[in-house]
Amino acid sequence: MTVTRGDVDADMGSGSGSGSGSGVESGKRPEDEPGAGVMTAFGRQLKLLRLRAGLDRTEFGKRVGYAAQSVASFEQGRRIPQPEFIDKADAVLEAGGLLLALKEEVARAQYPPFFRDMARLEAKAVGLCVYGLYAIPGLLQTAxxxxxxxxxxxxxxxxxxxEQGVAARLARQEIYDRRPAPLLSFIVDESVLRRPIGGWPTLYGQLEQMLSIGSKRNVEVQVMPLNREDHAALGGPFTLIDTAQGQRLAYAEVQGDSRLYTGRAMVRELEARYGIIRSQALTPRESSEFIEKLLGEK
Incomplete structure (x- = not known):
């Protein structure tokens, strides 16, 4: 079974962080987008609770550490509030969890519609295998x-x-703090490590972060070198997702179009490709040494 428009955020704007497509994790939501209803409901609830507490936007903003203009944007559904704001607002307004109950749905609304299903799966996955071909996978990216x-x-x-996109991208990296820790495997093409997106200082900072994340016990980062004559996954980036229920799914994204695969035939095909490129790539230790060598060239 193939489910379209549900994915992982691939590389750049893509969800997978390997993900590769170009979906933007944007805070602005047109009225007809799926996330608009959640934001409208949250905003109305927030305003009602603020008025019940007898606070104007300026005073309420001071108590939660946000400007009155930001509060207005949240209430009007024009901006997606950060989790910290929701926590503070629920406490200051003595909402008894009314705002906290919408926290998960509000968090999903920060992603483009095509990536929201993938974001939900990614956040609860017990394992991920991410192949990045065009850009550094989102889960490895620096701000x-x-x-x-x-x-x-x-x-x-x-x-x-x-800015909303950057915040949403970094929020996904909370996966590294989860316990029990999920098992994460990344294979990144060497060409990506040499492409100075954002300039050389940005790239070097990105390579250093890859080394840091790759040193975690539950993470493996491998490099697919350019001098390999064999390459089993030239068709594009993809992600394999292991769920807590023992199911394995696959996600692929390109040019803002994404697909979530649940049928065993396609999932097995992508599993096979990942297994082959995993054997073709440098080992995690060799990959770390390779990245360190690139940093030494600066």
Missing amino acids: DYARAGFELERPLLDEGDI
Whole structure:
């Protein structure tokens, strides 16, 4: 079975962080987008609770550490609030969990519609195998690298969308703090490690972060070198997702179009490809040494 429009955020704007497509994790939502209903409901609830507490936007903003303009944007459903804001707002307004109950859905609304299903699966996965071919996978990206990717999007994104996209991209990296820790495997093409998206300083900072994340016991980062004559996955980036229920799914994304595969035939095919490129790539230790060598060339 193939489910379309549900994915992982691939490389640049793509969800997979390997993901590769070009979906933008944007805070702006047109009225007809699926996330608009959640944001409208949250905003109305927030306003009702604020008025019940007898607070104007300025006073309420001071108590939660946000400007009155930001509070207005949240109440009008024009901006997606960060989790910290929801926590503070629920406490200050003595909402008794009414706002917290919408926290998960609000978090999903920060992603483009095509990536929301993947974001939900990724956040609860017990294992991920991510192949990155066009850009550093999102789960490995630094803020500077992610921002550079969003700035390269065409049509151009406005500053608000870029910052919301960066925040959403980094929020996905909370997966590293989960317990029990999921098993994460990344295979990244060497060409990606040499492409100075955002400039050389940004790339070097990105390579250093890859070394840092790759040193975690539950993470393996491998490099597919350019001098390999055999390459089993030239068709594009993809991600394999292991669920807590023992199911394995696959996600692929390109040019903002994504597919979530649940049928065993396609999943087995991508499993086979990943297994082959895993054997063709440098080992995790060799990959770390390779990245360190690239850093030494700066």
